[in-house]
Amino acid sequence: MPSAPPRRRRIALPALAALAALVLAGCAAPADAEGETAATSLLPAAEGTTSYPLEIDTWAGSTTLEERPERIAVIGFSTNLDVVEVLDVTPVYTMTEESEWAWRDPEWFASIETIDTATRRDPTNFEGIAATRPDLIIALNYVWEQADFDKLSAIAPVLEYEEQAGDQADWRAGQQLVGDVLDLGAAATTAIEEADAAIEEVAAAHPGFAGKTTTIATDYGAQYDFEYYTPTGGTAESVMLDLGFAPNPLAERFVADPVISDENLALLDGDALIVIYSDEETRQARESQPLFQAIPAVAEGRYASLAASPDNELLLDPEGQEFENATWVLRRGASAASLPWAVEVIADQWLAGVELE
Structure with a gap:
């Protein structure tokens, strides 16, 4: 496992200007028939326990969420879709999954605005991600190179672990982190507790x-x-x-x-x-x-x-x-x-x- 580079504050690099430009045109989500943004239907109502602006520390640097994110891109392993699905959050971008996982709700997955033909084994489609105008990119345990992190950060704030976790990632910590960032901390805690109860039930049997x-x-x-x-x-x-x-x-x-x-x-x-x-x-x-x-x-x-x-x-x-x-x-x-x-x-x-x- 590669060692984590020293933490530093995120800096917008000039070389990433082309990617950033893709985000500038029309950041707001389109309005629906009732005048509300379509993005509001992508997340449950906020719980009101997370305050914004919110600083996020990652192994590759720190970034700030100025307000609650609404349009979320998800990249990486199946777990990054899992953590939003159990919160009833629908992302605007994800990759094609390598397998039809038994626990995945196919109707929920099909409702995602953009499902890239690329899988996690393909090069990251930075342009495709930017085209969906995300205001947060969930990439837990997936980004291992500083250059890739910087390219993603030019599109939107990136949610990663504070330390590169690899096979030692704590699924409970990841679930709670995503919940807290989305102002759904209580829902995340409930999801963890329900999973633990299901495991305990199998153990008791x-x-x-x-x-x-x-x-x-x-x-x-x-x-x-x-x-x-x-x-x-x-x-x-x-x-x-x-x-x-x-x-x-x-x-x-x-x-x-x-x-x-x-x-x-x-x-x-x-x-x-x-x-x-x-x-x-x-x-x-x-x-x-x-x-x-x-x-x-x-x-x-x-x-x-x-x-x-x-x-x-x-x-x-x-x-x-x-x-x-x-x-x-x-x-x-x-x-x-x-x-x-x-x-x-x-x-x-x-x-x-x-x-x-």
């Missing part, structure tokens, strides 16, 4: 998880790495702890480096082991290793073996039974919208065949 340790690993194949997915302090570990599992002391070994070498395969042990493979060939290669077969969780049948389907949408066990793929939600996809769905998948599908009682 599976008392056998309590006090047990678990390990999740992802095997990306011979050309890539075999990685420990639940290192101490990470998002994936926190999800499993919320489900009632106990911290696995072996996870501390993978905080600095998640790669699992053949020499440290024994560290994959736990009361339950879940390994997610990139494909069937990778699964067969790994499971043929004597060192892997000797891991107690594997040898004793406390092991869930899941390989990605060819389209990466589902996971398959060795018999071909299909399971939903919640892997993404355990890291950068964790949110108040996605986690209630994901923990049910983990508890009722992934771990259904693992005896923990």
Whole structure:
């Protein structure tokens, strides 16, 4: 993960004048039949607890929201749409999502004014964003280069974390941050509480998880790495702890480096082991290793073996039974919208065949 550059106040650079010019023509939203701006229907009524002007500190600099934003552009990972959807906020711009996420409301998504054909894997469409005349750009955990941050800031204030978070992003903090900035702090708190209650309900339905340790690993194949997915302090570990599992002391070994070498395969042990493979060939290669077969969780049948389907949408066990793929939600996809769905998948599908009682 790249280190965060020193914080400095945002400066409008002359080289960005062309982008800024796109915003100058007609910043106000068009009026509707009753004389109110169309933008007022994009957000719920303000709660009246956030004061503007509001200074926003990010890892790349500080900026000021002069008034409550109404036209919001959302870029980046699915979580950035999640945090506004649960607040009943409709952005004016977003990207095409890479998957039809199970928790996404398709009608809400279709109502977004501009859905770019680009996905998060494509270059950021600065001109397309500017054309929608946003007054805030939500880009949590997505902008990693100062130059890109500055280009976005020439269009509108950018909401990012104070520190670059990567896979360690706190979904609760992100949800609350967006709510507070939009003067919907109470609604954000409610969304977090409802998600936590849903997770607690799943945990209560599976008392056998309590006090047990678990390990999740992802095997990306011979050309890539075999990685420990639940290192101490990470998002994936926190999800499993919320489900009632106990911290696995072996996870501390993978905080600095998640790669699992053949020499440290024994560290994959736990009361339950879940390994997610990139494909069937990778699964067969790994499971043929004597060192892997000797891991107690594997040898004793406390092991869930899941390989990605060819389209990466589902996971398959060795018999071909299909399971939903919640892997993404355990890291950068964790949110108040996605986690209630994901923990049910983990508890009722992934771990259904693992005896923990």
